Structure formats: structure tokens, C-alpha cells
Amino acid sequence: MGYSRKYTSPGLARRLLQHMTAYHHHHSIVEDFEETFQESKKSKSVFKAKCWYWSHVLKSWLKYLRLIWVGRIIMLKNYFKIAFRNIKRHRLYSFINICGLALGLTVCIIIGLWVQRECSYDLFHQNARRIYRVEREIFRDNLYSRWPIGSGQYKKFLLEDFAEIENAARFWRREFAIKDTRNVVRSQEMFAVDHSVFRIFDFGLEQGDEKTALKEPHTLVMTRKNALKYFGTDDVIGRSLSLEFEGEQVNFKVTGILKEVPENSHILFDTLISISSYSEDTFSDLRSNYLYTYVLAREGVSRRVLEEKMKMFVGQRLKPVYGDLLVSGLSIHEVLKVRMYPIIDIHLHPAENWELEPGGSINLVYIFSTIAVFILFLACINFINLSTARANKRAKEVCLRKTVGAGKSQLRAQFIQESALSSLLSLICSLVFCALLIPVFNQSFDVHLSLKLLSQPKNLFAILGITLTAGILSGLYPAVYLTRFDPVTVLKGSISRKKGSTGFRKNLVVFQFVISTIILFGMFTVYRQMRYIQTRSLGFDRENVVVIPAGSRQASSGFEPFRNELLQNTNIVSLSNSTDLPGDPLYGNGGFRRTGSKETVSLIIFSADHDYVETLKMDILAGRNFSREHGTDRERTILLNEAAVKRIGWTLQEAVGNRLIRGENNPPLEVIGVVKNFHFKSLRTEVEPMVIQLLTNVRGFISIKIKPDDIKNTIALIRQKWEKFFPGERFDFSFLDSRIQKLYDKEKKMQKLFLVFSALSLFVACLGLFGLASYTAEVKTKEIGIRKTLGASAGNVTFFLSKEFIKWILIANVFGCPIAFTLMNKWLQNFAYRIDIGWTVFIFTVSVTLLTALFSFAFQAMKAAWANPVDSLRYE
Amino acid sequence: MAPLTLKEEIILSCLLMLEGNSSGAPLRKKVIEISRKNIVYGTLYNHLETLIRKGYVTSTKSDPRPVQGGRSQTIYRITKEGTQALGETFRMHESIRKKIEDFESGI
Structure with missing residues (x-):
């Protein structure tokens, strides 16, 4: 060989060439290229040699890609055809797969939209991450209380004392009797606010000047809707509205039209009046609690820094008026803390009392997100279970493909592609389900979700991503399992059913029912606690x-x-x-x-x-x-x-x-x-x-x-x-x-949602069980025939088929109940007055899971048991 | 005996000139030198495939190159049938040349 012993050609180009020529064993293409390259390097220049190498490789690569893709597309078409045929041929299994996954996806989509909405509160403000609500925490006599309301003096002192605070605004919720143009008196809730409100928040005005709108006393701004309500027209700037203000009728001048406040705001209003309408004396008491103070921190000032600074505010300003808290030698900082609560956290972490709007709950967000993932997981398990159960039926197809030259990776790609196709069909079904269910969900849980949210690109990608991931992941195990068959054994006609795969399926079914058991247990505990709350004597008669x-x-x-x-x-x-x-x-x-x-x-x-x-x-x-x-x-x-x-x-x-x-x-x-x-x-x-x-x-x-x-x-x-x-x-x-x-709205919502989700999870798990039962009955047709010929009754056969399933469900309960017990016990700790989770909850959970499971496989078992043994034995 | 195309004839001739056997790279170089025209590897391999199919050339593998990941090289060898076919073609060319000379002297 007349060239160097080392490869010196461009590495990437050589690897491309090696990839292209992997199946070309007749010619030593890479070696020949290397030799020519080295000669060219010596006779011409390195650059020219490289150019020659790259130009040849790239030209060939383009042709190669074209060839590959044509081949792949032809195979893809074939895979789709086979997938559709399989779906058509095994309607029941396909229905269980697609419907189960569609249900899982529907739950996922609805919960996803809800979670997205819950987490989007107050993010529409440009300065959202710099706006805080001034709150106090009081530890009095071992009792903790959180006070989002405070005195009207806070704003003044905070702006005077701390350079870190850029601006501040107060919100005072008041109810006013309004006399409209037709002298009709109506009562309406309004907020008295500082004019700085528009500098801090992005509520904004449609008409009017944000800088001056609420500066003067006795001025107000209202939404277009409210203007139409009181004046019959939206051309109201400069007109006056008569309010019963501090016991007298006072005319308030309209100085602006407010933009509609987004629904995902923790403060909702349709009219704002100037807080300067009140005399300064109104706010003189530093100890009183009635209005909300918001501050805008300067750029780069963190919450921790602000709260640290607030110790000074507590020590210098608040300590003189909170002297009564200082008992038993406690320092003011031990009993009173001023917190800066980020507005973006208020919705999901609301104060127990004096909150502006009923807030959400971060726990609910966690619980339902977990449930959504679980239900999707249950549907994926169905898919894996049924696909592996049906593996024997497809073993011949797999082995024939192998015999005519299909590689393992091609076969895996085929099965993954099939499951991706099923998942896409599920997505279409789930979108239909969503369209039908979202209005019901909105009505039942008092939320405002819309299918329009789905059309946002990020949501579309997320849903498509989740669907394909679910499809691909659930197709992965069957793909690996199916491609493991040995063609010689299978094509000879003896398909050995490995014990391992049956064990895996069993575990998956048990796992499915563990999840269903937990959700069901939770549902029943929440239901009992709510009943307890509703019926427990409160120490007074609340009726009538x-x-x-x-x-x-x-x-x-x-x-x-x-x-x-x-x-x-x-x-x-x-x-x-x-x-x-x-x-x-x-x-x-x-x-x-x-x-x-x-x-x-x-x-x-x-x-x-x-x-x-x-x-x-x-x-x-x-x-x-x-x-x-x-x-x-x-x-x-x-x-x-x-x-x-x-x-x-x-x-x-x-x-x-x-x-x-x-x-x-x-x-x-x-x-x-x-x-x-x-x-x-x-x-x-x-x-x-x-x-x-x-x-x-x-x-x-x-x-x-x-x-x-x-x-x-x-x-x-x-x-x-x-x-x-x-x-x-x-x-x-x-x-x-x-x-x-x-007071128990949140718990009621939780009760309803638990009911829906436990039913759904049970349904999905039962779908899987139903599919497996029908498969087992089919596989054991011959065995059943022989048993019947030897004298077994229909009852015996039904029992024989059902006992294994019953065993699985019982095992699932053994695992699920203690987990659910621990979780629900923790939840019950939120209540000072609570039920004891007694045996009834356990008995109920076990019986409901057993009954629903029995219902789902009894039909198949009985069908197999009643069949004529002659037909069974003629089978195969 | 299957006839040879001009390119195949040149490739066979080059192989003969390279003492009856060669790997791809020297063969390509020789072909370019003799025909004074560039030939890309793709074309060379195609012609070699045809020649192998016709039984005029055989391919064998040498030992792998003694470097990490080194592969064996393909050595092309002209067969007896190949040499005969080439001789036949030359004879045909020779008779044609004589015919041309006769034709030109007759004029």
C-alpha cells in the first residue's frame, strides 16, 4: 500500500462515506478514497484534496438520502396500511386502546388547561414580578393569623422610609349606594384607589389620562359596561354620578373608561374612585385593618431584601401601636412580621380571611396534575398490556418480516409507528370529548376554560408532544417484546409464551388497580368528611x-x-x-x-x-x-x-x-x-x-x-x-x-372532581381488564373445551377464568389501601374536626373495585363458559 | 463471449498493465492516465461490477489495514476469460486497422 498507515481524510466526510457504504462489501470504497486523498494531498495541496473528498461525498450523500427516503416512505405507507388493517380487524381491542387513551388525553388536556389558567393569575401585568402586597403575620397567644389588609398609613410610611420601593397604591373595598340618571338607587361595590394604581398595575384606561384620572377628589373611572348601565351611553367622560358618600349625596366626576379587567386577576372591579376623596384623618389609625396596600419594588430588589427592611418598619412604626402584643417578654419581631407577598402567588396561596376574591389552591393544582398523569398512565398501561397480550397473534407477521430481511430496528419502528398512529387517532377522539366536556366542566366547577386556548401554538405542541410521547412510550415495550421472537421457532408453529411477559402484564394490571384504589379511597374519604361537615352540629341552628x-x-x-x-x-x-x-x-x-x-x-x-x-x-x-x-x-x-x-x-x-x-x-x-x-x-x-x-x-x-x-x-x-x-x-x-x-366550596369542588376522576380511572382500568379477559378466554378456548368435556360445569369454568383476576384486584387493594390511607389521613389533618377513616372506607373501596372488575370480566368468562365444547375443540 | 465496451476495455487493459491485479485507487489513477479523462469512483465501480458479472474480473479482500478501525481492501484481478476477451477485442481492432489501411492504399 502506497499511503500512510493513518486515516488523514476529513473525519466527518469519512464517517458519512462509511455510513453510506455500510452495506457495500464488494468494494473498499473508504480505503480507495483515502488512498486517492493522500496522493492528492502530496501532489496538489491539502485544501484541494479535502475539496475533492468533500465534493464527492456530498454529491453521493444527496443521492443516498433520496434513495433512503423513497424506500422509507414506501415502507411507511406499508406500515400504515398494516396498522389500519389491524385496527379494523381487531375492533374491540382497537376501541379499548383508542378510547382509553382518548379518555386519558381528555383528562390531561382539561386539567392541563385548568392548571395553565390557575398559574396565569396576575401575570398580565408588565411589572408582575416586582409587585407585592403588604401583609402582616401575627403570632398571638400561639395563634397564627395572616392579615392581607392593613392601615391606610402604610403607603405613606413605606414610601417615606424605603428607597427600595418605587411606588405604592392602596385598594379600599367599599359599597356605595349609587343614584343613576333615572334616580334609581343601586348598591355597588367599588374600590377607592390611589392614582398611582395605573403606574403599578397594567389595568389601564381605554379613554382618559391614566396619570391624572384619579388624582382629584371625587373622581371615578368605570368600565364601558358600567357606563352603559348607569348612563345608557359610553360617552361619559366629564359626566357625574351621584354616590352616597360618607352619609351624603356627592357627585363623582367620570374621568376615564377602564379596560375590562382580565378574568385571571386576583382583584376584579368595574369602578374605581379616587381615594383622595376621603380626608387624611380617615387613615390616621395605624392599627386599623381595612385596606390592601400594594408596592412596586425597584428593579433588582428582591423579596428577601424588602422583608428584611420591613423589620425596621415594624420596629419603628408599628411597635408603638402594637404594644398589647408584647406579653411574656416577647419581642415585636417574634409576634409581628410584615411580609411582601408577590401578587403572582396570591391566587394559589390566598389568605384564609379577607381575601379579595376566592382564591385557588396550590394543593388542588398538584392533586389534579398527579391524577391527570396517572389516568394517562393507566391508558398507556392498557395499550402495553393489550399489545403484548396479542403478541402471539402477530408473531408470525414479525417473523416473516424478519425472514425476508427486516432488521430489528425496522420492526421496532413499525410497532412504535403503529402505536403513534393509535395515539393520534386518540387525540382526535379526545378533542371531540374535550369540546363536549369543557362546557360541563366549566359549569360544574365554576371555571372559564375554552377550547380556543388549545389553538395557541405552545398548547398545540404540548398536546401533540404528550400524545406522541404517550403513544411512543406505550409502543416501546411491545416493540421490544415482539421483535425478540425467534423466526425459526415461531414459523415452525410453536410459539412459546414466556412467563416473564405474563408476569409483566399482571404487574401492570395490579398497578392500574392500585391507582384506581387510591383515587376511589380518596373519593370516599372526601365524601364522608364533607357529609360530616354538613351534618355536624355547629353549636347553633343554621337552618331557616x-x-x-x-x-x-x-x-x-x-x-x-x-x-x-x-x-x-x-x-x-x-x-x-x-x-x-x-x-x-x-x-x-x-x-x-x-x-x-x-x-x-x-x-x-x-x-x-x-x-x-x-x-x-x-x-x-x-x-x-x-x-x-x-x-x-x-x-x-x-x-x-x-x-x-x-x-x-x-x-x-x-x-x-x-x-x-x-x-x-x-x-x-x-x-x-x-x-x-x-x-x-x-x-x-x-x-x-x-x-x-x-x-x-x-x-x-x-x-x-x-x-x-x-x-x-x-x-x-x-x-x-x-x-x-x-x-x-x-x-x-x-x-x-x-x-x-x-366555606367548603373548595372541598365540594374536590369532592366532585374526585368522583369524576375515580369513575374515569376505574373505567379506564376496567377497559384494560375487559380486553385482557377477552384475550384470556380466547387463548384458553381449547382448555375450556377439554375441561367441559371432562365434566366441568359453566360455574366451574367461570370461576376458573375469574379467580386469577380476582387475585390481582385483591393484591392491588392490599397495596393501594395503605397508600391511600396515609395520603388521606394527611389531608384530614387540615380539619380540626374530622372523621376517622374506619373500616367502611376500606370495605367500600375493595367491594367497588372488585364489583366493577367482576362486571368487566364476568361477561367474557361466562361467554367462554357457556360455549359448546365441540366448537371450542374444533377451534384451531 | 460477451463483448466489451470501450470503458471496460480500458479498465481491463489498465488492470493488465498493473500486473493483472490492483486495488481501486491505483486502477482509477491508471485509467485516468491512459484515457486522459477523469473517471469518478462511482463509474469505475459500476464498470467493475459489470466485469465481475461477466466473469472477466474477480475481487478478493486483502488483510485489514493495521490501524485502529482499519478495513481490508478489495483487490481486483483479471481472469483468464478477461485476458481472452481483451485479446479478442484487440484482434478485432487489429483487423479493422488493416481494413482501414487497405482501404486508404486502394484509393
């Missing part, structure tokens, strides 16, 4: 109580005559007034101490009139209720709940007649009675210690206990009297029990 908000001055002055006239009707049992309602957040909270003691106890302060205990049918355990006959009750008497008595360290008897002092220098208050604990918050939290004081002027809510006989007419009567005594005041009634129910 009509609640009307009564905040205005008019309501205050007309309450007594209104009460007296209503009580004359026999359908009205009693009537009372209170500052707060069970189920609503309680604002008051104060430190109390026993006379002669320095230990301060934090108690929630609840104000109600004489009839509240009677109206809500609460039990007085010791002492007496407030009474009109005791004139002194108006000033210095209180009721305690059991929890408060326990917290203070008294017995019931000791409590009555004893005295408590609020704060430092106030006169002592006498405890006249102890009320049995009642749940004024949701059952998630324990009953907190509470003091009930007598309400001296009408505020908050009027609660009316009515008889259940003729509710419609009774409500009509109340409305009539309301309009008589409080003309122009909105009659906005609700029932106490439905208000309380609202």
Missing part, C-alpha cells in the same frame, strides 16, 4: 335563618320599629343584630386579663344584641344571656365561650360573675354567662376563645329566624317591611346555611 346586611344610618335608626313589626307575624321566630356572622371573617381581637393578673389572653371579640343567642339557638352552659331587663348589661357585661373559659383557666362556675379587663386601664367587664362552643369559622380550625359583648347600635347584619312552613311568603313579608322602614335601602338577603356552605 335569613341574613340581611344592615350598614347604613337609616338601618340603624329604623331597626327597633322594623323588629317589633316583624315579630308580630307568627312566621318570624326571632330577630337579632350582630357585627359579624358565623362563616364570615371576624375583625375584632383583643388582649384580656383577669383582675389582679398580668397574664394577657387574646380573645376574639364578637358583638351581638340581646336576641342573638336565642335566634341562633345557642346553648348557655352557665349563667345567663344578655337581657333587656338588666339595664347594666349595656355597658360592662360580656359572655364567654367555653374555649375562652378554658383558655383563661376557669371552670364554668368560676367564670360566671368573674371579671376581665381589656387592655391596660379600662374598667373591668363582668362575665354573665358561658355559651357552648359554636363554630364561627370553618371546621378546618378549632373553636377559638371568644368574648361576646352587647351591641349598642345597629351594625353589620340582621339575622331573622323564620319558621320553615312558608318561606316564600315570609321572605316577601320581610321585604315588604324592609322597604317600608328602609326606603331606598337594598334588600340583599341570604340564608345563613348557604353562607356557611360556601
Whole structure:
């Protein structure tokens, strides 16, 4: 050989050449090229030699590619043809595969859209990642509370004290009576905001100047829809709207038209008024809690830095007004923290109380995402199971292909292609399912999903990607398994069924039912907990109580005559007034101490009139209720709940007649009675210690206990009297029990979703079981025939076929139940008052999985058992 | 005996000149030298395939090259039939040449 012993030709070009000539064994092409290259290098130049090498390789590569692709496309056509034939020939299996996967994908798509929406809250603001809500965390008396609301003074101090804060704006939610152009009075919720709101947020104005719109007092901006509602036209800039403002009718000038607030905003509004309409004195109390403060941090300032700085704010500004928190030698930083809550996190991590809109739940997002993945996984398992089960049927095809020269990789590609095709068909079905189910989902779970979201390129790619991945992954195992057959053995006619593959299938079925068991167990536990919550005694009678908000001055002055006239009707049992309602957040909270003691106890302060205990049918355990006959009750008497008595360290008897002092220098208050604990918050939290004081002027809510006989007419009567005594005041009634129910909206949603998903997962798992049962029956036709000929009854045969499946389901339950028990026990820890997961849940789960499974394979087993043995034995 | 095309004739002649056997690269070089025309490997291999099919050339593998990943080279060898076919063609050319000379002297 007349050339160097080393390869010196361009590496990449040589590899391309080697790839092209891999099957050309007649000529030593690479060697010849190398030789020519080396000669050329010597006689001409390296560059010219390389050019020659590359030009030849590239020219040949193009031709080679063309040849390859033509071949591949022809094979692809063939694979598709075979795939379609297989789908057509095995309709049942194909239906199970495609339908199961379509269901999995549908769940995945719907949950995916929902999760995407939940995670998109407030991201539409350009500065979203720099906007924070100022919140406080208070650790009082071992009780933690998160306060998103605060004083109107925060904004001023934060801007004055911290250069890291670029801007700040306050949102104060108020309800106003509006008199429109036709003198109709309507009540509407609005936000009083700073004019800086448009600099921080991207809410924006359609018309008007964002810089000046809310600068002047008595100005407002509203949405086009609201303008049409109040003025009948959207050309309203410069016109005035009459609002009952601080007890007087004041004209507010419209200075702008708001853009519609996107639905995925944690603050929703249609009218904003200038907060400068209020005098500065309104906000002078640094201790009060009523409005939301948002800040825009400067570029590059992190949340951690801001929160660290807030320690200074707490120490210098808040400490003087929160002196009562400093008991038992605690420092202010141990009991009070100011947090900067990123607005993009508010929706999924809402505060328990005083949140602007009912928030979402990050746990729900996690739970449902997991469920979606699981259900898709179940559908993929069906696919793998059925494909491997049917492997024997296709063994001959595989081996024939092998004999005529198909390589393993080609065969694998064929099977993966087939499963990808099935998954694409599933995608089409699932899109149809989605179109049908999204409206139902929207209605049931009060969300706003739309199929339009799917047309976004990223969503389209994601769905296509998930579908193809699911298809390819579920085709992978069958592809590897099928291509392992030895052509000689198979074509001779003896297909050995390896034990390994049956074991794998078994494991997959068991795994499917483990998942179904967990979801079912979860569903039943949630259902039982919800039933418990709905039926548990709350310590008061929530039935047939009509609640009307009564905040205005008019309501205050007309309450007594209104009460007296209503009580004359026999359908009205009693009537009372209170500052707060069970189920609503309680604002008051104060430190109390026993006379002669320095230990301060934090108690929630609840104000109600004489009839509240009677109206809500609460039990007085010791002492007496407030009474009109005791004139002194108006000033210095209180009721305690059991929890408060326990917290203070008294017995019931000791409590009555004893005295408590609020704060430092106030006169002592006498405890006249102890009320049995009642749940004024949701059952998630324990009953907190509470003091009930007598309400001296009408505020908050009027609660009316009515008889259940003729509710419609009774409500009509109340409305009539309301309009008589409080003309122009909105009659906005609700029932106490439905208000309380609202506390558990999240759990109810979860209950519904669990029901849907457990049914779906069971259905998908049963589809797989049904397919496998029919396959087993088919494979064992001969065996069944022989057993029947030897005297086995139909029952024996059914049992023989079913026992294995029953065994699998029971094994799945053995694994699934403990996992579900642990998970659900953890979930139940969220509730202070909860059920014990008893045997009933286990029994229910096992029986439902067994019954549904039995139902899915019994038909096939019975069909096989009833068949004539003559036909069975003639088979094959 | 299958007739030879001009290219096949040149390739066979070159093989003969290279002492009856050669690998692809020297053969191509010789062909270019003799015919004074470039020939790409693809064309050369095609003609060699035809010659192998006609039984005029055989191909054998040499030992692999003593480098990492080195492959064996294909050595092309002219057969007895190949030599005969080439001789036959030359004889044909010779008779044609004589005919031409006779024709030209007759004029």
C-alpha cells in the first residue's frame, strides 16, 4: 500500500462515506478514497484534496438520502396500511386502546388547561414580578393569623422610609349606594384607589389620562359596561354620578373608561374612585385593618431584601401601636412580621380571611396534575398490556418480516409507528370529548376554560408532544417484546409464551388497580368528611335563618320599629343584630386579663344584641344571656365561650360573675354567662376563645329566624317591611346555611372532581381488564373445551377464568389501601374536626373495585363458559 | 463471449498493465492516465461490477489495514476469460486497422 498507515481524510466526510457504504462489501470504497486523498494531498495541496473528498461525498450523500427516503416512505405507507388493517380487524381491542387513551388525553388536556389558567393569575401585568402586597403575620397567644389588609398609613410610611420601593397604591373595598340618571338607587361595590394604581398595575384606561384620572377628589373611572348601565351611553367622560358618600349625596366626576379587567386577576372591579376623596384623618389609625396596600419594588430588589427592611418598619412604626402584643417578654419581631407577598402567588396561596376574591389552591393544582398523569398512565398501561397480550397473534407477521430481511430496528419502528398512529387517532377522539366536556366542566366547577386556548401554538405542541410521547412510550415495550421472537421457532408453529411477559402484564394490571384504589379511597374519604361537615352540629341552628346586611344610618335608626313589626307575624321566630356572622371573617381581637393578673389572653371579640343567642339557638352552659331587663348589661357585661373559659383557666362556675379587663386601664367587664362552643369559622380550625359583648347600635347584619312552613311568603313579608322602614335601602338577603356552605366550596369542588376522576380511572382500568379477559378466554378456548368435556360445569369454568383476576384486584387493594390511607389521613389533618377513616372506607373501596372488575370480566368468562365444547375443540 | 465496451476495455487493459491485479485507487489513477479523462469512483465501480458479472474480473479482500478501525481492501484481478476477451477485442481492432489501411492504399 502506497499511503500512510493513518486515516488523514476529513473525519466527518469519512464517517458519512462509511455510513453510506455500510452495506457495500464488494468494494473498499473508504480505503480507495483515502488512498486517492493522500496522493492528492502530496501532489496538489491539502485544501484541494479535502475539496475533492468533500465534493464527492456530498454529491453521493444527496443521492443516498433520496434513495433512503423513497424506500422509507414506501415502507411507511406499508406500515400504515398494516396498522389500519389491524385496527379494523381487531375492533374491540382497537376501541379499548383508542378510547382509553382518548379518555386519558381528555383528562390531561382539561386539567392541563385548568392548571395553565390557575398559574396565569396576575401575570398580565408588565411589572408582575416586582409587585407585592403588604401583609402582616401575627403570632398571638400561639395563634397564627395572616392579615392581607392593613392601615391606610402604610403607603405613606413605606414610601417615606424605603428607597427600595418605587411606588405604592392602596385598594379600599367599599359599597356605595349609587343614584343613576333615572334616580334609581343601586348598591355597588367599588374600590377607592390611589392614582398611582395605573403606574403599578397594567389595568389601564381605554379613554382618559391614566396619570391624572384619579388624582382629584371625587373622581371615578368605570368600565364601558358600567357606563352603559348607569348612563345608557359610553360617552361619559366629564359626566357625574351621584354616590352616597360618607352619609351624603356627592357627585363623582367620570374621568376615564377602564379596560375590562382580565378574568385571571386576583382583584376584579368595574369602578374605581379616587381615594383622595376621603380626608387624611380617615387613615390616621395605624392599627386599623381595612385596606390592601400594594408596592412596586425597584428593579433588582428582591423579596428577601424588602422583608428584611420591613423589620425596621415594624420596629419603628408599628411597635408603638402594637404594644398589647408584647406579653411574656416577647419581642415585636417574634409576634409581628410584615411580609411582601408577590401578587403572582396570591391566587394559589390566598389568605384564609379577607381575601379579595376566592382564591385557588396550590394543593388542588398538584392533586389534579398527579391524577391527570396517572389516568394517562393507566391508558398507556392498557395499550402495553393489550399489545403484548396479542403478541402471539402477530408473531408470525414479525417473523416473516424478519425472514425476508427486516432488521430489528425496522420492526421496532413499525410497532412504535403503529402505536403513534393509535395515539393520534386518540387525540382526535379526545378533542371531540374535550369540546363536549369543557362546557360541563366549566359549569360544574365554576371555571372559564375554552377550547380556543388549545389553538395557541405552545398548547398545540404540548398536546401533540404528550400524545406522541404517550403513544411512543406505550409502543416501546411491545416493540421490544415482539421483535425478540425467534423466526425459526415461531414459523415452525410453536410459539412459546414466556412467563416473564405474563408476569409483566399482571404487574401492570395490579398497578392500574392500585391507582384506581387510591383515587376511589380518596373519593370516599372526601365524601364522608364533607357529609360530616354538613351534618355536624355547629353549636347553633343554621337552618331557616335569613341574613340581611344592615350598614347604613337609616338601618340603624329604623331597626327597633322594623323588629317589633316583624315579630308580630307568627312566621318570624326571632330577630337579632350582630357585627359579624358565623362563616364570615371576624375583625375584632383583643388582649384580656383577669383582675389582679398580668397574664394577657387574646380573645376574639364578637358583638351581638340581646336576641342573638336565642335566634341562633345557642346553648348557655352557665349563667345567663344578655337581657333587656338588666339595664347594666349595656355597658360592662360580656359572655364567654367555653374555649375562652378554658383558655383563661376557669371552670364554668368560676367564670360566671368573674371579671376581665381589656387592655391596660379600662374598667373591668363582668362575665354573665358561658355559651357552648359554636363554630364561627370553618371546621378546618378549632373553636377559638371568644368574648361576646352587647351591641349598642345597629351594625353589620340582621339575622331573622323564620319558621320553615312558608318561606316564600315570609321572605316577601320581610321585604315588604324592609322597604317600608328602609326606603331606598337594598334588600340583599341570604340564608345563613348557604353562607356557611360556601366555606367548603373548595372541598365540594374536590369532592366532585374526585368522583369524576375515580369513575374515569376505574373505567379506564376496567377497559384494560375487559380486553385482557377477552384475550384470556380466547387463548384458553381449547382448555375450556377439554375441561367441559371432562365434566366441568359453566360455574366451574367461570370461576376458573375469574379467580386469577380476582387475585390481582385483591393484591392491588392490599397495596393501594395503605397508600391511600396515609395520603388521606394527611389531608384530614387540615380539619380540626374530622372523621376517622374506619373500616367502611376500606370495605367500600375493595367491594367497588372488585364489583366493577367482576362486571368487566364476568361477561367474557361466562361467554367462554357457556360455549359448546365441540366448537371450542374444533377451534384451531 | 460477451463483448466489451470501450470503458471496460480500458479498465481491463489498465488492470493488465498493473500486473493483472490492483486495488481501486491505483486502477482509477491508471485509467485516468491512459484515457486522459477523469473517471469518478462511482463509474469505475459500476464498470467493475459489470466485469465481475461477466466473469472477466474477480475481487478478493486483502488483510485489514493495521490501524485502529482499519478495513481490508478489495483487490481486483483479471481472469483468464478477461485476458481472452481483451485479446479478442484487440484482434478485432487489429483487423479493422488493416481494413482501414487497405482501404486508404486502394484509393
